[in-house]
Amino acid sequence: MKIVVLDGYTENPGDLSWGELEKLGELTVYDRTSVTDENEIISRIGDAEVVITNKTPITKNIMDACPGIKYIAMLATGYNVVDYVYAREKGIPLSNVPSYGTASVGQFAIAMLLELCHHVAHHSQTVHEGKWEHCQDWCYWDYPLIELDGKTMGIIGFGRIGQQTGKIAKAMGMNILAYDNYPNESGKEIAEYVDLDTLYAKSDVIALHCPLFPETQGIINKDAIAKMKDGVMILNNSRGPLIVEQDLADALNSGKVSGAGLDVVSTEPIKGDNPLLKAKNCIITPHISWAPKESRQRIMDHTVENVKAYLAGAPIHVVN
Numbered sequence: 001m002k003i004v005v006l007d008g009y010t011e012n013p014g015d016l017s018w019g020e021l022e023k024l025g026e027l028t029v030y031d032r033t034s035v036t037d038e039n040e041i042i043s044r045i046g047d048a049e050v051v052i053t054n055k056t057p058i059t060k061n062i063m064d065a066c067p068g069i070k071y072i073a074m075l076a077t078g079y080n081v082v083d084y085v086y087a088r089e090k091g092i093p094l095s096n097v098p099s100y101g102t103a104s105v106g107q108f109a110i111a112m113l114l115e116l117c118h119h120v121a122h123h124s125q126t127v128h129e130g131k132w133e134h135c136q137d138w139c140y141w142d143y144p145l146i147e148l149d150g151k152t153m154g155i156i157g158f159g160r161i162g163q164q165t166g167k168i169a170k171a172m173g174m175n176i177l178a179y180d181n182y183p184n185e186s187g188k189e190i191a192e193y194v195d196l197d198t199l200y201a202k203s204d205v206i207a208l209h210c211p212l213f214p215e216t217q218g219i220i221n222k223d224a225i226a227k228m229k230d231g232v233m234i235l236n237n238s239r240g241p242l243i244v245e246q247d248l249a250d251a252l253n254s255g256k257v258s259g260a261g262l263d264v265v266s267t268e269p270i271k272g273d274n275p276l277l278k279a280k281n282c283i284i285t286p287h288i289s290w291a292p293k294e295s296r297q298r299i300m301d302h303t304v305e306n307v308k309a310y311l312a313g314a315p316i317h318v319v320n
């Protein structure tokens with residue numbers, strides 16, 4: 001039984017082992033595969049039964065061209081790169097890895113928020129460049145510094161990661177509002193569930209933690225931004241296409257949005273002409289919330305469990 005990993009490098013750049021997966025079949029691991037050249041993806045999958053991907057897309061065409069595919073496993077929580085509806089129609093189960101990164105991704109959302117509030121990296125860099133040494137005063141700051149205690153965070157998508165972010169923000173004294181189409185009891189202990197318009201109107205910080213679905217694509221656009229408080233801060237370490245980037249760039253440049261922390265953008269790697277690259281007070285990191293070794297080890301372990309469960313005839317963590 002052939003297993004192919006299409007884009008293994010970011011999961012395992014050399015500090016983990018594919019050994020347990022190797023025990024389950026004839027394993028081929030590609031470090032990276034083109035995300036645009038379907039012929040390359042098709043030829044690499046060949047007649048493999050199990051396809052494992054992180055960000056390499058698996059489209060309808062690819063599934064039709066590779067009839068050997070019987071199971072797809074994500075090296076990720078988000079599964080928007082796979083045509084999961086078509087996979088279901090073809091009887092191909094798709095599993096993701098839930099929970100592996102709840103702690104890291106929540107922590108990263110807060111790291112971006114704290115950077116917006118204090119600009120720690122900027123202040124350290126300017127000190128190293130000599131600005132403090134030559135300062136007339138005993139201290140200086142180059143941006144307004146922001147205290148979070150008593151402010152309100154609105155979280156869109158209040159699942160595992162959203163609730164983790166909410167817990168940390170609450171521990172810093174923030175009031176938490178949440179919007180989710182499936183409110184649950186653990187969420188109610190952290191946040192008040194509200195409708196989207198209320199969340200937009202009342203939040204000082206808005207964090208995106210919902211999956212990328214057709215209905216969430218572009219959820220943050222100029223109309224949504226117009227409903228937000230002046231000076232709101234926006235965090236996104238879920239998926240780039242949740243935001244209409246030109247609309248956010250315009251709002252950052254006008255000051256309507258006072259800052260953004262983004263770990264994801266619409267096209268990754270980022271394109272040089274992405275308007276957010278030149279927008280005011282916009283922190284952008286290269287999709288690394290998930291990447292601490294602890295989290296990637298959990299992806300490896302849970303992927304092995306996912307493939308074992310498929311081989312035993314009872315796939316787990318199926319999302320389609």
Ligand SMILES: NC(=O)c1ccc[n+]([C@@H]2O[C@H](COP(=O)([O-])OP(=O)(O)OC[C@H]3O[C@@H](n4cnc5c(N)ncnc54)[C@H](O)[C@@H]3O)[C@@H](O)[C@H]2O)c1
Pocket residue numbers: 077078079098099101102105156157158159160161162179180181182209210211212213215216237238239263264287288289290291
């Ligand atoms: N940047 C990274 O490195 C990184 C890492 C892991 C996950 N992610 C992203 O984070 C997302 C969330 O992960 P999670 O573990 O919290 O998933 P989860 O399934 O536990 O939570 C997602 C929540 O979003 C809600 N939701 C679905 N559709 C919605 C809608 N239309 N409006 C509002 N809420 C909606 C769901 O009901 C659920 O509660 C993933 O889908 C992925 O895109 C990013």
Ligand SMILES: O=C(O)[C@H](O)CO
Pocket residue numbers: 054075076077078079101290
């Ligand atoms: O969805 C995820 O788990 C992250 O984007 C890493 O792939």
